[in-house]
Amino acid sequence: MNLANAHKYRHLLKRWRAVSLEAGLKMIPVSRFDGYKIYEIISPACSGNRGIYLSAGIHGDEVGAVQGLLCWAEKNVRNLATLPLRLFPCLNPWGMEENSRFCQTGGDLNRLWGGGKSALTAAIQNRIQNMKFHLILNLHEDYDADGAYLYELTRGPRSKARGEKMLQGLEGLIPRDSRESIEKRKVRNGIIRPRPRNFLADELPEALYLFQNHTDHSYTVETPSELDLEVRVNAQVRMIEAALTS
Ligand SMILES: [Zn+2]
CATH class of the missing domain: 3.40.630.10 (Zn peptidases)
Known part of the structure; x- marks a missing residue:
């Protein structure tokens, strides 16, 4: 690499x-x-x-x-x-x-x-x-994270399968983030399912704008910035692959 x-x-x-x-x-x-x-x-x-919309590096x-x-x-x-x-x-x-x-x-x-x-x-x-878009992936990293996690915003069927598969694909490479709450949002086994109404219009993030206007399946993935870069890059690659095949 x-x-x-x-x-x-x-x-x-x-x-x-x-x-x-x-x-x-x-x-x-x-x-x-x-x-x-x-x-x-x-x-x-x-x-x-x-x-399919994929973006990276807004931060x-x-x-x-x-x-x-x-x-x-x-x-x-x-x-x-x-x-x-x-x-x-x-x-x-x-x-x-x-x-x-x-x-x-x-x-x-x-x-x-x-x-x-x-x-x-x-x-x-x-x-x-x-x-x-039938799928949107916004790729991020987090300095406070001790493992990988993701935000899953979905409507309709298949709504819970993909995020879990994306994190399962990381086994042996990187743990799931262990926190139970991230930025006041509840985390279940590395997955956050935010309620869209919790955002103020003048602070709207990319993922939520896209979910409101362009998709029923939006995922924001996060890898821990403090880990080795190659591990993080591999984790991002695996999550993209899992998202596209599930
Ligand atoms: Zn970010």
Whole structure:
């Protein structure tokens, strides 16, 4: 696994360009934010208004998530064209370069999807406005975590199977987070099922905006930032694979 230059956006883009070229994906600049071009990557199977949405790096200091999405794509490069993908490989390049959770003005981009928008979140929302995703994965990391965990927001049937399978796939690699409560939300065996009405509109996170407008199946995965980067990246890869096959 190549984890050199994990905080270098130029290096990240170079590898995504190589993956996109090999897999036949389109890499499209969608915004310029904090001095960096933000890219969307679309597979040929993502035609019409349906697809799978994956994003990483909205918090710049969560490089395990950004590298996890890249390593998953590199590992599965032969299958990518057949999956209906809309990927946002790094939503906060400035934060990644600076190892900061926040964007250059100090805002948390994952709280600006509702009333208080940023140019970045507005651009993403504009790109996906008519889309309905059958699965959404937002990849994150957490400094306070002692294991992996996830937020599962679902409507309809199959609502409890996928999150459990995603965490089961980590056995032998990384434990589940042991906390019973995370940010005042109840955790059951590493899974949080938040009630959407608990969020204020002006602090709306990406996952909830997408769940309210674009999907019935939203997952936010979290790996513990204090663990070895390679372990975290492997955990992210396994959770993406489990999510897509369950
Ligand atoms: Zn995060």
